Amino acid sequence: MDENWLPTLKTDTPQEGYELAVKLSRMSIKFMQPDADVRSAMRLMYEYDTQALISASQTIAEHFQTIAAANDYWK
Amino acid sequence: MDENWLPTLKTDTPQEGYELAVKLSRMSIKFMQPDADVRSAMRLMYEYDTQALISASQTIAEHFQTIAAANDYWK
Amino acid sequence: MDENWLPTLKTDTPQEGYELAVKLSRMSIKFMQPDADVRSAMRLMYEYDTQALISASQTIAEHFQTIAAANDYWK
Amino acid sequence: MDENWLPTLKTDTPQEGYELAVKLSRMSIKFMQPDADVRSAMRLMYEYDTQALISASQTIAEHFQTIAAANDYWK
Amino acid sequence: MDENWLPTLKTDTPQEGYELAVKLSRMSIKFMQPDADVRSAMRLMYEYDTQALISASQTIAEHFQTIAAANDYWK
Amino acid sequence: MDENWLPTLKTDTPQEGYELAVKLSRMSIKFMQPDADVRSAMRLMYEYDTQALISASQTIAEHFQTIAAANDYWK
Numbered sequence: 391m392d393e394n395w396l397p398t399l400k401t402d403t404p405q406e407g408y409e410l411a412v413k414l415s416r417m418s419i420k421f422m423q424p425d426a427d428v429r430s431a432m433r434l435m436y437e438y439d440t441q442a443l444i445s446a447s448q449t450i451a452e453h454f455q456t457i458a459a460a461n462d463y464w465k
Numbered sequence: 466m467d468e469n470w471l472p473t474l475k476t477d478t479p480q481e482g483y484e485l486a487v488k489l490s491r492m493s494i495k496f497m498q499p500d501a502d503v504r505s506a507m508r509l510m511y512e513y514d515t516q517a518l519i520s521a522s523q524t525i526a527e528h529f530q531t532i533a534a535a536n537d538y539w540k
Numbered sequence: 541m542d543e544n545w546l547p548t549l550k551t552d553t554p555q556e557g558y559e560l561a562v563k564l565s566r567m568s569i570k571f572m573q574p575d576a577d578v579r580s581a582m583r584l585m586y587e588y589d590t591q592a593l594i595s596a597s598q599t600i601a602e603h604f605q606t607i608a609a610a611n612d613y614w615k
Numbered sequence: 616m617d618e619n620w621l622p623t624l625k626t627d628t629p630q631e632g633y634e635l636a637v638k639l640s641r642m643s644i645k646f647m648q649p650d651a652d653v654r655s656a657m658r659l660m661y662e663y664d665t666q667a668l669i670s671a672s673q674t675i676a677e678h679f680q681t682i683a684a685a686n687d688y689w690k
Numbered sequence: 691m692d693e694n695w696l697p698t699l700k701t702d703t704p705q706e707g708y709e710l711a712v713k714l715s716r717m718s719i720k721f722m723q724p725d726a727d728v729r730s731a732m733r734l735m736y737e738y739d740t741q742a743l744i745s746a747s748q749t750i751a752e753h754f755q756t757i758a759a760a761n762d763y764w765k
Numbered sequence: 766m767d768e769n770w771l772p773t774l775k776t777d778t779p780q781e782g783y784e785l786a787v788k789l790s791r792m793s794i795k796f797m798q799p800d801a802d803v804r805s806a807m808r809l810m811y812e813y814d815t816q817a818l819i820s821a822s823q824t825i826a827e828h829f830q831t832i833a834a835a836n837d838y839w840k
Binding site: 628629630633637661662663665666668669670671672673675676677679680683684688689690 | 694695696697698699700714715717718719721722723728732735736739741742745746748749752753755756759760
């Protein structure tokens, strides 16, 4: 894990904010399952598991809400 | 994926905001499963899977909340 | 789908706001499963599926939160 | 269903607000499954179903958040 | 159930706020399953059920968000 | 459990805020399953359970939202 992987919640555009939300979602998995090989194996499975993908999309949506607020919705 | 698929969270109407929420929900799946053929196959399944549709509706609701706030609720 | 099904998030009363939240929840299913016959068949099933009903109630709650904020909580 | 079951989100105390959140959670089920006999049968089952109770508690928490904001947190 | 179990959302510290969130989460179960013996039996089971514990943690997180806002984040 | 494990929601950086969100997520499990040996056994299992990890990531996202707001998004 990079030592400094989340310096700020500010992004230039909504799209970069969305990408950051995806990253924050993935970091949770890293915190709970530090073994990269295990994570790769799990990813191979859940990429084909509709329910897992949809559940993960809820996490992304929650993080995007936070990041959007942090950027005053890029108004 | 379009290079610039989320230029803004602003929409003219609540309905367009809702449609954007559906798009944001779908983008999460694209990020996690980049293969369009696999996504098409999964969609064929989850379109008939009540629990999957309801879970996806939660993601849409979360994104709509963000977009509604970004548009000051179209007041 | 009506062409203009969400002109505003404003409602006169909290109860109408709640009814709109139910509508927004149902619209997600329409977006993902456009075939009305399939939706009717699914509804017949999930109306007797406790977990599905409870999951759907979470979506309604999320939309109601958005609508309540849009109406300044009908203060 | 009472004709006017949600006249306001204001309550005198946090506790009454919580009770209203429970009511809003239950109303979702009424909207989706209007048959009271079916609901009674379902309730007999889910009262002993841990996962269902916990899922329902998420809906209550979401509604309580809305109601608490509507009451300015009873400050 | 105590007659007056939620007099206020104010707490002196974030930690007490968190403990209140745990309490609010538990109260939902009480509302839906009033029989204490049944609840004890269910608890014996879900204490060893990872998915149930994680689902319950989502409810706690939602309540903690409400309580934190009610306390202006203990700033 | 430390006697004073949550003195404040303030952190110096978003990253420390995220780490606190992970901690808050874990504390819920401690509250519901106080036996450390049982928790260790459960962790061994859920670290390989994609759905459990994703559900836990939703809890982390919810707590991170609270902590981000408490820190005014580290603006």
